[in-house]
Amino acid sequence: MASSDNPEVLERGVKDKEDEKDEQKGGFLDKVKDFIQDIGEKIEETIGFGKPTADVTEIHLPHINLEKADIVVDILVTNPNPIPIPLIDINYSIESDGRKLVSGLIPDAGTIHAHGSETVKIPLCLIYDDIKATYDDIKPGSIIPYKIKVDLIVDVPVFGRITIPLEKTGEIPIPYKPDVDIDKIHFEKFSFEETVANLHVKLENKNDFDMKLNDLDYELWLCGVSIGGAELTQSAKIEKNGISYIDIPITFRPKDCGSALWDMIRGKGTGYTMKGNIHVETPFGVMKLPIIKEGGTTTLKKKKEDGGDDDDDEE
Template identity: 55%
Template sequence: MAEEGYKERGFFLDPISQVRKKPTKRKEVGGFFSKPTAAVSGFHILHISLEKVDIVVDVLVTNPNPIPIPLVDIIYLIESDDHKLISGTIRDAGTVRAHGSETIKIPICLIYKDVKDTYDDIQPGEIITYRVSVELLIDVPIIGRVSLPLEKKVETPAPYKPDVDLDKIEYDRFSLEETTASLHLKVENKNKFDLGVNTLEYNFTLGDDNIANATLRESTKIGQCGEGILEVPITFRPKDLGSAVWDIIRGRGEGYSMKGKLEVDTPFGPMNIPFSKEGGKEQVKERSRN
Protein backbone atom coordinates (compact mmCIF):
# COMPACT_ATOMS: atom_id res chain seq x y z
CA MET A 1 0.00 0.00 0.00
CA ALA A 2 2.80 2.37 0.87
CA GLU A 3 4.46 1.58 -2.42
CA GLU A 4 1.24 2.31 -4.29
CA GLY A 5 0.99 5.64 -2.45
CA TYR A 6 4.51 6.51 -3.48
CA LYS A 7 3.70 5.65 -7.09
CA GLU A 8 0.71 7.94 -7.00
CA ARG A 9 2.90 10.78 -5.73
CA GLY A 10 5.53 10.07 -8.39
CA PHE A 11 8.33 8.81 -6.16
CA PHE A 12 8.61 5.62 -8.26
CA LEU A 13 8.76 5.96 -12.02
CA ASP A 14 7.23 3.39 -14.33
CA PRO A 15 9.88 2.24 -16.89
CA ILE A 16 7.18 1.67 -19.49
CA SER A 17 5.81 5.20 -19.12
CA GLN A 18 9.34 6.53 -19.47
CA VAL A 19 9.76 4.71 -22.80
CA ARG A 20 6.51 6.13 -24.04
CA LYS A 21 7.67 9.65 -23.20
CA LYS A 22 10.89 9.43 -25.28
CA PRO A 23 9.29 10.42 -28.61
CA THR A 24 7.80 13.49 -26.91
CA LYS A 25 11.24 14.41 -25.65
CA ARG A 26 12.66 14.17 -29.19
CA LYS A 27 10.02 16.62 -30.39
CA GLU A 28 11.13 19.07 -27.72
CA VAL A 29 14.72 18.78 -28.98
CA GLY A 30 13.55 19.70 -32.47
CA GLY A 31 12.08 22.91 -31.11
CA PHE A 32 14.96 23.56 -28.72
CA PHE A 33 16.72 26.10 -30.97
CA SER A 34 15.19 29.50 -31.70
CA LYS A 35 15.78 31.91 -34.55
CA PRO A 36 18.22 34.72 -33.66
CA THR A 37 17.08 38.32 -34.05
CA ALA A 38 18.85 41.38 -35.44
CA ALA A 39 18.27 45.14 -35.53
CA VAL A 40 20.16 48.22 -36.72
CA SER A 41 21.25 49.78 -33.44
CA GLY A 42 23.37 52.66 -34.67
CA PHE A 43 24.78 54.71 -37.53
CA HIS A 44 28.03 56.64 -37.21
CA ILE A 45 29.99 58.96 -39.51
CA LEU A 46 33.63 58.30 -38.66
CA HIS A 47 35.23 60.74 -41.07
CA ILE A 48 33.99 63.24 -43.62
CA SER A 49 35.96 65.20 -46.20
CA LEU A 50 35.44 66.89 -49.55
CA GLU A 51 36.17 63.57 -51.28
CA LYS A 52 34.45 60.87 -49.24
CA VAL A 53 32.57 59.86 -46.10
CA ASP A 54 33.40 56.84 -43.94
CA ILE A 55 30.42 55.43 -42.06
CA VAL A 56 29.74 52.47 -39.78
CA VAL A 57 26.40 50.70 -39.40
CA ASP A 58 25.93 48.90 -36.07
CA VAL A 59 23.82 45.72 -36.16
CA LEU A 60 22.81 44.14 -32.83
CA VAL A 61 22.43 40.36 -33.14
CA THR A 62 20.80 38.46 -30.28
CA ASN A 63 21.24 34.71 -29.83
CA PRO A 64 18.61 33.07 -27.54
CA ASN A 65 20.19 29.61 -27.86
CA PRO A 66 22.43 27.77 -25.38
CA ILE A 67 25.33 27.45 -27.84
CA PRO A 68 27.30 30.05 -29.88
CA ILE A 69 25.94 30.82 -33.35
CA PRO A 70 28.36 31.60 -36.22
CA LEU A 71 27.71 34.49 -38.61
CA VAL A 72 28.43 33.14 -42.08
CA ASP A 73 28.17 36.25 -44.29
CA ILE A 74 26.96 39.83 -44.13
CA ILE A 75 25.69 41.23 -47.44
CA TYR A 76 25.11 44.99 -47.69
CA LEU A 77 23.77 47.34 -50.34
CA ILE A 78 23.62 51.16 -50.45
CA GLU A 79 20.98 52.74 -52.70
CA SER A 80 19.46 56.15 -53.26
CA ASP A 81 16.31 56.68 -55.34
CA ASP A 82 16.64 53.05 -56.51
CA HIS A 83 20.15 53.71 -57.84
CA LYS A 84 22.71 51.20 -56.60
CA LEU A 85 25.80 52.97 -55.26
CA ILE A 86 27.84 50.36 -53.45
CA SER A 87 27.51 46.74 -52.35
CA GLY A 88 29.70 44.13 -50.72
CA THR A 89 29.99 41.00 -48.60
CA ILE A 90 31.76 40.50 -45.29
CA ARG A 91 32.82 36.87 -44.89
CA ASP A 92 33.01 35.00 -41.57
CA ALA A 93 31.80 37.96 -39.53
CA GLY A 94 32.28 36.29 -36.17
CA THR A 95 30.23 34.41 -33.59
CA VAL A 96 27.36 35.41 -31.32
CA ARG A 97 27.83 33.96 -27.85
CA ALA A 98 25.23 31.69 -26.22
CA HIS A 99 22.30 33.52 -24.61
CA GLY A 100 23.94 36.80 -25.55
CA SER A 101 24.16 39.66 -28.01
CA GLU A 102 26.92 41.02 -30.21
CA THR A 103 27.16 44.32 -32.07
CA ILE A 104 28.44 43.76 -35.59
CA LYS A 105 30.06 46.82 -37.18
CA ILE A 106 29.72 47.19 -40.95
CA PRO A 107 32.21 49.74 -42.38
CA ILE A 108 31.16 51.52 -45.58
CA CYS A 109 32.99 54.17 -47.63
CA LEU A 110 31.06 56.46 -49.99
CA ILE A 111 33.09 58.32 -52.63
CA TYR A 112 31.37 61.53 -53.70
CA LYS A 113 32.67 61.26 -57.25
CA ASP A 114 30.91 57.91 -57.62
CA VAL A 115 27.71 59.43 -56.25
CA LYS A 116 27.89 62.36 -58.67
CA ASP A 117 28.61 60.04 -61.59
CA THR A 118 25.46 58.08 -60.71
CA TYR A 119 23.22 61.14 -60.31
CA ASP A 120 23.30 63.90 -62.88
CA ASP A 121 20.98 66.11 -60.81
CA ILE A 122 22.92 66.02 -57.50
CA GLN A 123 24.65 69.31 -56.77
CA PRO A 124 27.59 69.79 -54.38
CA GLY A 125 26.43 70.90 -50.95
CA GLU A 126 23.25 68.82 -50.95
CA ILE A 127 22.16 66.33 -48.29
CA ILE A 128 21.55 62.89 -49.78
CA THR A 129 19.23 60.22 -48.35
CA TYR A 130 20.46 56.63 -48.68
CA ARG A 131 18.80 53.28 -48.07
CA VAL A 132 21.11 50.80 -46.35
CA SER A 133 20.04 47.16 -46.83
CA VAL A 134 21.78 44.45 -44.80
CA GLU A 135 21.28 40.68 -44.91
CA LEU A 136 22.85 38.50 -42.20
CA LEU A 137 23.34 34.81 -42.95
CA ILE A 138 23.53 32.66 -39.80
CA ASP A 139 23.96 28.91 -39.29
CA VAL A 140 21.63 27.66 -36.54
CA PRO A 141 21.89 23.97 -35.50
CA ILE A 142 18.90 21.83 -36.57
CA ILE A 143 17.14 24.87 -38.06
CA GLY A 144 19.86 25.40 -40.67
CA ARG A 145 20.90 28.59 -42.44
CA VAL A 146 18.81 31.62 -41.45
CA SER A 147 18.59 34.95 -43.30
CA LEU A 148 17.99 38.11 -41.28
CA PRO A 149 17.20 41.08 -43.58
CA LEU A 150 17.48 44.65 -42.27
CA GLU A 151 16.98 48.12 -43.71
CA LYS A 152 17.66 51.69 -42.57
CA LYS A 153 17.51 55.15 -44.13
CA VAL A 154 20.43 57.50 -43.43
CA GLU A 155 21.57 60.94 -44.53
CA THR A 156 25.03 62.19 -45.46
CA PRO A 157 26.12 65.36 -47.27
CA ALA A 158 27.98 65.89 -50.52
CA PRO A 159 30.07 68.80 -49.17
CA TYR A 160 30.86 71.88 -51.23
CA LYS A 161 34.17 73.59 -50.59
CA PRO A 162 33.56 77.03 -49.01
CA ASP A 163 35.01 80.01 -50.85
CA VAL A 164 37.50 82.06 -48.80
CA ASP A 165 38.32 85.53 -50.10
CA LEU A 166 39.98 88.69 -48.79
CA ASP A 167 37.31 91.34 -48.26
CA LYS A 168 39.64 94.11 -47.03
CA ILE A 169 42.66 95.01 -44.90
CA GLU A 170 42.24 97.46 -42.02
CA TYR A 171 45.41 98.94 -40.53
CA ASP A 172 45.48 99.61 -36.79
CA ARG A 173 48.97 101.03 -36.68
CA PHE A 174 51.29 101.70 -39.58
CA SER A 175 55.04 102.26 -39.21
CA LEU A 176 58.28 101.05 -40.71
CA GLU A 177 59.20 99.24 -37.49
CA GLU A 178 55.93 97.45 -36.93
CA THR A 179 52.56 97.49 -38.63
CA THR A 180 49.46 95.88 -37.17
CA ALA A 181 46.40 95.22 -39.26
CA SER A 182 43.38 92.97 -39.61
CA LEU A 183 42.52 90.80 -42.56
CA HIS A 184 38.78 90.54 -43.14
CA LEU A 185 38.23 87.15 -44.76
CA LYS A 186 34.85 86.50 -46.31
CA VAL A 187 33.79 82.85 -46.10
CA GLU A 188 30.94 81.80 -48.36
CA ASN A 189 29.15 78.61 -47.32
CA LYS A 190 27.52 77.04 -50.38
CA ASN A 191 26.30 73.97 -48.48
CA LYS A 192 22.72 73.27 -47.45
CA PHE A 193 23.84 72.87 -43.85
CA ASP A 194 25.52 75.13 -41.28
CA LEU A 195 29.27 75.39 -40.79
CA GLY A 196 30.83 76.21 -37.43
CA VAL A 197 34.35 77.56 -37.99
CA ASN A 198 36.60 76.62 -35.06
CA THR A 199 40.15 77.07 -36.35
CA LEU A 200 41.81 78.90 -39.21
CA GLU A 201 45.37 78.13 -40.31
CA TYR A 202 46.64 80.61 -42.86
CA ASN A 203 49.64 81.90 -44.76
CA PHE A 204 49.29 85.41 -46.20
CA THR A 205 51.68 86.73 -48.85
CA LEU A 206 52.02 90.16 -50.46
CA GLY A 207 53.94 89.94 -53.69
CA ASP A 208 56.77 87.52 -52.95
CA ASP A 209 56.95 88.37 -49.23
CA ASN A 210 55.38 86.26 -46.52
CA ILE A 211 53.48 88.66 -44.25
CA ALA A 212 51.77 86.36 -41.76
CA ASN A 213 51.63 82.67 -40.95
CA ALA A 214 49.61 81.61 -37.93
CA THR A 215 46.70 79.67 -36.46
CA LEU A 216 43.60 81.47 -35.28
CA ARG A 217 41.04 79.84 -33.01
CA GLU A 218 37.72 81.61 -33.39
CA SER A 219 34.21 80.20 -33.25
CA THR A 220 32.00 81.57 -36.00
CA LYS A 221 28.80 80.05 -37.30
CA ILE A 222 28.01 80.43 -40.99
CA GLY A 223 24.49 79.44 -41.92
CA GLN A 224 23.56 77.26 -44.87
CA CYS A 225 24.04 79.06 -48.19
CA GLY A 226 25.26 82.09 -46.22
CA GLU A 227 28.35 84.24 -45.68
CA GLY A 228 30.49 85.15 -42.70
CA ILE A 229 33.50 87.36 -41.94
CA LEU A 230 36.60 86.18 -40.09
CA GLU A 231 38.75 88.98 -38.68
CA VAL A 232 42.38 87.87 -38.60
CA PRO A 233 45.00 90.07 -36.82
CA ILE A 234 48.44 90.29 -38.42
CA THR A 235 51.69 92.04 -37.49
CA PHE A 236 54.66 92.63 -39.80
CA ARG A 237 57.74 94.88 -40.23
CA PRO A 238 57.54 96.79 -43.55
CA LYS A 239 61.22 97.78 -43.42
CA ASP A 240 62.19 94.10 -43.66
CA LEU A 241 60.11 93.57 -46.79
CA GLY A 242 60.82 94.27 -50.44
CA SER A 243 59.72 97.27 -52.47
CA ALA A 244 56.97 95.21 -54.08
CA VAL A 245 55.04 95.29 -50.80
CA TRP A 246 55.03 99.09 -50.80
CA ASP A 247 53.68 99.13 -54.33
CA ILE A 248 50.90 96.78 -53.29
CA ILE A 249 50.02 98.82 -50.21
CA ARG A 250 49.75 101.92 -52.39
CA GLY A 251 47.38 100.08 -54.72
CA ARG A 252 49.96 99.08 -57.30
CA GLY A 253 51.64 95.76 -57.87
CA GLU A 254 50.63 92.16 -58.35
CA GLY A 255 48.47 91.51 -55.28
CA TYR A 256 48.27 88.85 -52.60
CA SER A 257 47.94 85.12 -52.11
CA MET A 258 46.45 83.08 -49.27
CA LYS A 259 46.75 79.43 -48.39
CA GLY A 260 45.42 77.67 -45.36
CA LYS A 261 42.91 75.34 -43.78
CA LEU A 262 39.58 75.71 -42.04
CA GLU A 263 38.54 73.33 -39.29
CA VAL A 264 34.75 73.34 -39.14
CA ASP A 265 31.91 71.53 -37.41
CA THR A 266 28.97 70.24 -39.45
CA PRO A 267 25.78 68.40 -38.42
CA PHE A 268 27.55 65.28 -39.73
CA GLY A 269 30.88 65.69 -37.95
CA PRO A 270 34.08 67.79 -38.14
CA MET A 271 35.82 68.59 -41.42
CA ASN A 272 39.21 69.99 -42.46
CA ILE A 273 38.87 72.18 -45.53
CA PRO A 274 41.97 73.46 -47.37
CA PHE A 275 41.77 76.73 -49.32
CA SER A 276 43.92 78.91 -51.53
CA LYS A 277 43.23 82.27 -53.11
CA GLU A 278 45.01 84.89 -55.17
CA GLY A 279 43.79 88.44 -55.60
CA GLY A 280 44.59 91.69 -57.31
CA LYS A 281 45.86 95.00 -56.00
CA GLU A 282 42.46 96.60 -55.64
CA GLN A 283 41.60 94.39 -52.68
CA VAL A 284 44.56 95.27 -50.47
CA LYS A 285 44.43 99.05 -50.38
CA GLU A 286 44.68 100.65 -46.96
CA ARG A 287 41.33 101.34 -45.32
CA SER A 288 40.86 103.20 -42.07
CA ARG A 289 38.76 101.90 -39.22
CA ASN A 290 35.43 103.66 -38.65
Protein backbone atom coordinates in the same frame (compact mmCIF):
# COMPACT_ATOMS: atom_id res chain seq x y z
CA MET B 1 -21.03 -17.25 -65.93
CA ALA B 2 -20.02 -17.76 -62.26
CA SER B 3 -16.46 -18.67 -63.25
CA SER B 4 -16.15 -15.41 -65.20
CA ASP B 5 -17.07 -13.40 -62.08
CA ASN B 6 -14.16 -14.73 -59.97
CA PRO B 7 -11.39 -12.59 -61.51
CA GLU B 8 -13.42 -9.44 -60.87
CA VAL B 9 -13.92 -10.31 -57.18
CA LEU B 10 -10.21 -11.12 -56.82
CA GLU B 11 -9.15 -7.92 -58.56
CA ARG B 12 -11.28 -5.78 -56.25
CA GLY B 13 -9.91 -7.56 -53.21
CA VAL B 14 -6.26 -6.86 -54.18
CA LYS B 15 -6.98 -3.17 -54.83
CA ASP B 16 -8.66 -2.78 -51.49
CA LYS B 17 -5.66 -4.33 -49.75
CA GLU B 18 -3.29 -1.99 -51.59
CA ASP B 19 -5.36 1.06 -50.60
CA GLU B 20 -5.39 -0.16 -47.03
CA LYS B 21 -1.60 -0.55 -47.08
CA ASP B 22 -1.19 2.99 -48.51
CA GLU B 23 -3.43 4.38 -45.80
CA GLN B 24 -1.48 2.53 -43.15
CA LYS B 25 1.82 3.69 -44.68
CA GLY B 26 0.61 7.29 -44.89
CA GLY B 27 -0.64 7.20 -41.37
CA PHE B 28 2.67 5.76 -40.18
CA LEU B 29 4.68 8.44 -41.98
CA ASP B 30 2.48 11.17 -40.56
CA LYS B 31 2.98 9.74 -37.10
CA VAL B 32 6.74 9.64 -37.65
CA LYS B 33 6.75 13.26 -38.84
CA ASP B 34 4.66 14.35 -35.88
CA PHE B 35 6.96 12.43 -33.56
CA ILE B 36 10.10 14.00 -35.04
CA GLN B 37 8.55 17.48 -34.91
CA ASP B 38 7.45 16.90 -31.34
CA ILE B 39 10.91 15.67 -30.37
CA GLY B 40 12.50 18.66 -32.15
CA GLU B 41 10.27 21.10 -30.32
CA LYS B 42 11.00 19.40 -27.00
CA ILE B 43 14.75 19.49 -27.74
CA GLU B 44 14.45 23.15 -28.73
CA GLU B 45 12.53 23.92 -25.51
CA THR B 46 14.92 21.91 -23.36
CA ILE B 47 18.20 23.10 -24.87
CA GLY B 48 16.94 26.63 -25.62
CA PHE B 49 17.62 27.07 -29.32
CA GLY B 50 16.06 30.08 -30.94
CA LYS B 51 16.45 32.44 -33.88
CA PRO B 52 18.86 35.34 -33.37
CA THR B 53 17.66 38.93 -33.74
CA ALA B 54 19.41 42.06 -35.02
CA ASP B 55 18.82 45.80 -35.17
CA VAL B 56 20.64 48.82 -36.60
CA THR B 57 21.39 50.91 -33.50
CA GLU B 58 23.45 53.75 -34.96
CA ILE B 59 25.15 55.09 -38.07
CA HIS B 60 28.41 57.06 -37.68
CA LEU B 61 30.23 59.34 -40.10
CA PRO B 62 33.72 59.25 -38.53
CA HIS B 63 35.37 60.98 -41.49
CA ILE B 64 33.95 63.09 -44.27
CA ASN B 65 35.64 65.47 -46.71
CA LEU B 66 35.40 66.54 -50.33
CA GLU B 67 36.58 63.17 -51.64
CA LYS B 68 34.71 60.58 -49.60
CA ALA B 69 32.52 59.75 -46.63
CA ASP B 70 33.42 56.92 -44.27
CA ILE B 71 30.33 55.32 -42.75
CA VAL B 72 30.15 52.82 -39.88
CA VAL B 73 26.90 50.93 -39.29
CA ASP B 74 26.41 49.55 -35.77
CA ILE B 75 24.26 46.41 -35.67
CA LEU B 76 23.28 44.82 -32.35
CA VAL B 77 22.97 41.04 -32.79
CA THR B 78 21.40 38.94 -30.01
CA ASN B 79 22.05 35.19 -29.79
CA PRO B 80 19.56 33.35 -27.51
CA ASN B 81 21.26 29.97 -28.02
CA PRO B 82 23.46 28.09 -25.55
CA ILE B 83 26.28 27.85 -28.10
CA PRO B 84 28.09 30.46 -30.22
CA ILE B 85 26.73 30.97 -33.73
CA PRO B 86 28.88 31.90 -36.73
CA LEU B 87 28.12 35.04 -38.70
CA ILE B 88 28.82 33.59 -42.13
CA ASP B 89 28.41 36.57 -44.47
CA ILE B 90 27.26 40.17 -44.46
CA ASN B 91 25.82 41.56 -47.68
CA TYR B 92 25.38 45.33 -47.80
CA SER B 93 24.38 48.08 -50.18
CA ILE B 94 23.67 51.81 -50.09
CA GLU B 95 21.19 53.34 -52.49
CA SER B 96 19.65 56.76 -53.06
CA ASP B 97 16.23 57.15 -54.65
CA GLY B 98 16.46 53.57 -55.87
CA ARG B 99 19.93 54.02 -57.40
CA LYS B 100 22.75 51.90 -56.04
CA LEU B 101 25.72 53.90 -54.78
CA VAL B 102 27.87 51.11 -53.36
CA SER B 103 27.56 47.42 -52.46
CA GLY B 104 29.76 44.64 -51.15
CA LEU B 105 30.22 41.46 -49.14
CA ILE B 106 32.00 40.84 -45.85
CA PRO B 107 32.75 37.09 -45.53
CA ASP B 108 33.41 35.22 -42.27
CA ALA B 109 32.30 38.17 -40.18
CA GLY B 110 32.93 36.51 -36.79
CA THR B 111 31.00 34.68 -34.08
CA ILE B 112 28.23 35.78 -31.75
CA HIS B 113 28.75 34.42 -28.22
CA ALA B 114 26.22 32.16 -26.53
CA HIS B 115 23.37 33.87 -24.68
CA GLY B 116 24.78 37.25 -25.52
CA SER B 117 24.46 40.42 -27.55
CA GLU B 118 27.25 41.98 -29.55
CA THR B 119 27.58 45.08 -31.71
CA VAL B 120 28.86 44.27 -35.18
CA LYS B 121 30.44 47.26 -36.93
CA ILE B 122 30.16 47.40 -40.72
CA PRO B 123 32.55 49.91 -42.36
CA LEU B 124 31.40 51.42 -45.64
CA CYS B 125 32.86 54.10 -47.90
CA LEU B 126 31.25 56.44 -50.43
CA ILE B 127 33.62 57.86 -53.04
CA TYR B 128 32.03 61.06 -54.31
CA ASP B 129 33.79 61.05 -57.69
CA ASP B 130 32.36 57.60 -58.41
CA ILE B 131 28.88 58.75 -57.47
CA LYS B 132 29.06 61.94 -59.55
CA ALA B 133 30.50 60.03 -62.51
CA THR B 134 27.56 57.63 -62.43
CA TYR B 135 24.80 60.09 -61.55
CA ASP B 136 25.63 63.53 -62.93
CA ASP B 137 22.52 65.08 -61.38
CA ILE B 138 24.00 64.69 -57.88
CA LYS B 139 25.67 68.05 -57.32
CA PRO B 140 28.38 69.10 -54.85
CA GLY B 141 26.91 70.92 -51.86
CA SER B 142 23.65 68.96 -51.94
CA ILE B 143 22.12 66.58 -49.41
CA ILE B 144 20.85 63.25 -50.73
CA PRO B 145 18.65 60.60 -49.10
CA TYR B 146 20.11 57.14 -48.57
CA LYS B 147 18.92 53.66 -47.67
CA ILE B 148 21.35 51.16 -46.21
CA LYS B 149 20.41 47.51 -46.71
CA VAL B 150 22.18 44.77 -44.77
CA ASP B 151 21.66 40.99 -44.87
CA LEU B 152 23.18 39.05 -41.96
CA ILE B 153 23.59 35.35 -42.75
CA VAL B 154 24.00 33.15 -39.65
CA ASP B 155 24.14 29.39 -39.10
CA VAL B 156 21.97 28.17 -36.21
CA PRO B 157 21.60 24.54 -35.08
CA VAL B 158 18.09 23.11 -35.62
CA PHE B 159 17.17 26.07 -37.89
CA GLY B 160 20.12 25.96 -40.28
CA ARG B 161 21.18 29.05 -42.26
CA ILE B 162 19.09 32.14 -41.59
CA THR B 163 19.16 35.50 -43.36
CA ILE B 164 18.29 38.53 -41.22
CA PRO B 165 17.45 41.54 -43.46
CA LEU B 166 17.89 45.07 -42.09
CA GLU B 167 17.29 48.56 -43.49
CA LYS B 168 18.06 52.08 -42.33
CA THR B 169 17.34 55.40 -44.02
CA GLY B 170 18.80 58.86 -43.58
CA GLU B 171 20.55 61.74 -45.35
CA ILE B 172 24.15 62.33 -46.29
CA PRO B 173 25.86 65.44 -47.73
CA ILE B 174 28.02 65.84 -50.82
CA PRO B 175 30.29 68.59 -49.40
CA TYR B 176 31.56 71.52 -51.45
CA LYS B 177 34.54 73.70 -50.57
CA PRO B 178 33.71 77.23 -49.42
CA ASP B 179 34.86 80.35 -51.25
CA VAL B 180 37.27 82.62 -49.40
CA ASP B 181 38.25 86.26 -49.99
CA ILE B 182 40.26 88.75 -47.97
CA ASP B 183 37.99 91.76 -48.21
CA LYS B 184 40.52 94.12 -46.62
CA ILE B 185 43.33 94.29 -44.10
CA HIS B 186 43.11 96.63 -41.12
CA PHE B 187 46.48 97.37 -39.58
CA GLU B 188 46.57 98.13 -35.87
CA LYS B 189 50.26 98.90 -35.64
CA PHE B 190 52.32 99.75 -38.72
CA SER B 191 56.11 99.86 -39.01
CA PHE B 192 58.65 98.56 -41.48
CA GLU B 193 59.91 96.03 -38.93
CA GLU B 194 56.56 94.70 -37.70
CA THR B 195 52.96 95.34 -38.58
CA VAL B 196 50.04 93.98 -36.55
CA ALA B 197 46.85 93.72 -38.56
CA ASN B 198 43.48 91.98 -38.90
CA LEU B 199 42.40 90.14 -42.01
CA HIS B 200 38.74 90.83 -42.77
CA VAL B 201 37.91 87.48 -44.37
CA LYS B 202 34.77 86.65 -46.31
CA LEU B 203 33.63 83.00 -46.28
CA GLU B 204 30.83 81.81 -48.55
CA ASN B 205 29.16 78.51 -47.72
CA LYS B 206 27.96 76.81 -50.93
CA ASN B 207 26.43 73.82 -49.13
CA ASP B 208 22.80 73.07 -48.34
CA PHE B 209 23.63 72.79 -44.64
CA ASP B 210 24.83 75.14 -41.90
CA MET B 211 28.42 75.14 -40.69
CA LYS B 212 29.96 76.34 -37.43
CA LEU B 213 33.53 77.48 -37.94
CA ASN B 214 35.70 76.43 -35.00
CA ASP B 215 39.24 76.63 -36.33
CA LEU B 216 41.32 77.09 -39.41
CA ASP B 217 44.89 76.51 -40.50
CA TYR B 218 46.26 78.50 -43.39
CA GLU B 219 49.24 80.16 -45.00
CA LEU B 220 49.05 83.65 -46.45
CA TRP B 221 51.19 85.26 -49.14
CA LEU B 222 51.22 89.05 -49.56
CA CYS B 223 52.94 90.39 -52.66
CA GLY B 224 54.30 86.89 -53.28
CA VAL B 225 55.94 86.72 -49.84
CA SER B 226 54.77 84.19 -47.28
CA ILE B 227 53.86 85.81 -43.98
CA GLY B 228 52.78 82.56 -42.31
CA GLY B 229 49.47 82.09 -40.56
CA ALA B 230 47.69 82.70 -37.28
CA GLU B 231 45.06 81.15 -35.03
CA LEU B 232 41.38 81.93 -35.24
CA THR B 233 40.26 83.94 -32.21
CA GLN B 234 36.51 83.61 -32.72
CA SER B 235 34.03 81.02 -33.91
CA ALA B 236 31.43 81.85 -36.52
CA LYS B 237 28.25 80.37 -37.89
CA ILE B 238 28.00 80.21 -41.66
CA GLU B 239 24.43 79.52 -42.72
CA LYS B 240 23.67 77.25 -45.66
CA ASN B 241 24.24 79.04 -48.96
CA GLY B 242 25.22 82.08 -46.89
CA ILE B 243 28.14 84.44 -46.28
CA SER B 244 29.97 85.22 -43.06
CA TYR B 245 32.83 87.59 -42.19
CA ILE B 246 35.55 86.83 -39.68
CA ASP B 247 38.58 88.76 -38.44
CA ILE B 248 41.94 86.98 -38.22
CA PRO B 249 44.91 88.67 -36.52
CA ILE B 250 48.29 88.55 -38.31
CA THR B 251 51.78 89.93 -37.76
CA PHE B 252 54.20 90.51 -40.65
CA ARG B 253 57.19 92.64 -41.75
CA PRO B 254 56.30 95.04 -44.60
CA LYS B 255 59.95 95.50 -45.52
CA ASP B 256 59.99 91.86 -46.69
CA CYS B 257 57.44 92.79 -49.36
CA GLY B 258 60.00 94.72 -51.41
CA SER B 259 58.77 97.28 -53.93
CA ALA B 260 55.14 96.24 -53.34
CA LEU B 261 55.44 97.91 -49.94
CA TRP B 262 54.86 101.33 -51.51
CA ASP B 263 51.65 100.19 -53.15
CA MET B 264 50.50 98.93 -49.76
CA ILE B 265 51.33 102.26 -48.10
CA ARG B 266 49.49 104.21 -50.82
CA GLY B 267 46.41 102.03 -50.28
CA LYS B 268 46.57 100.42 -53.70
CA GLY B 269 45.52 96.86 -54.29
CA THR B 270 47.81 94.26 -52.76
CA GLY B 271 48.08 90.81 -54.31
CA TYR B 272 47.59 87.83 -52.03
CA THR B 273 47.23 84.06 -51.99
CA MET B 274 45.60 82.11 -49.18
CA LYS B 275 45.63 78.33 -48.76
CA GLY B 276 44.57 76.16 -45.87
CA ASN B 277 41.65 74.37 -44.26
CA ILE B 278 38.67 75.25 -42.14
CA HIS B 279 37.43 72.94 -39.38
CA VAL B 280 33.66 73.08 -39.06
CA GLU B 281 30.83 71.38 -37.21
CA THR B 282 27.86 70.33 -39.33
CA PRO B 283 24.64 68.35 -38.75
CA PHE B 284 26.57 65.38 -40.17
CA GLY B 285 29.64 65.68 -37.96
CA VAL B 286 32.97 67.48 -38.02
CA MET B 287 34.49 68.28 -41.42
CA LYS B 288 37.82 69.60 -42.62
CA LEU B 289 37.33 71.56 -45.84
CA PRO B 290 40.02 73.26 -47.95
CA ILE B 291 40.11 77.00 -48.61
CA ILE B 292 42.08 78.23 -51.62
CA LYS B 293 42.34 81.71 -53.07
CA GLU B 294 45.04 82.49 -55.63
CA GLY B 295 45.59 85.77 -57.44
CA GLY B 296 43.35 87.74 -55.10
CA THR B 297 43.65 91.49 -54.51
CA THR B 298 42.98 93.31 -51.25
CA THR B 299 43.71 96.69 -49.64
CA LEU B 300 45.68 97.61 -46.54
CA LYS B 301 43.96 100.39 -44.59
CA LYS B 302 43.89 102.22 -41.30
CA LYS B 303 40.69 102.56 -39.35
CA LYS B 304 39.02 105.99 -39.15
CA GLU B 305 39.86 106.39 -35.47
CA ASP B 306 43.52 105.94 -36.39
CA GLY B 307 43.41 108.60 -39.08
CA GLY B 308 42.47 106.30 -41.93
CA ASP B 309 39.55 106.46 -44.36
CA ASP B 310 38.08 103.04 -43.71
CA ASP B 311 34.71 102.46 -42.06
CA ASP B 312 33.86 99.19 -40.37
CA ASP B 313 30.17 99.76 -40.87
CA GLU B 314 30.29 99.39 -44.63
CA GLU B 315 29.01 95.80 -44.52
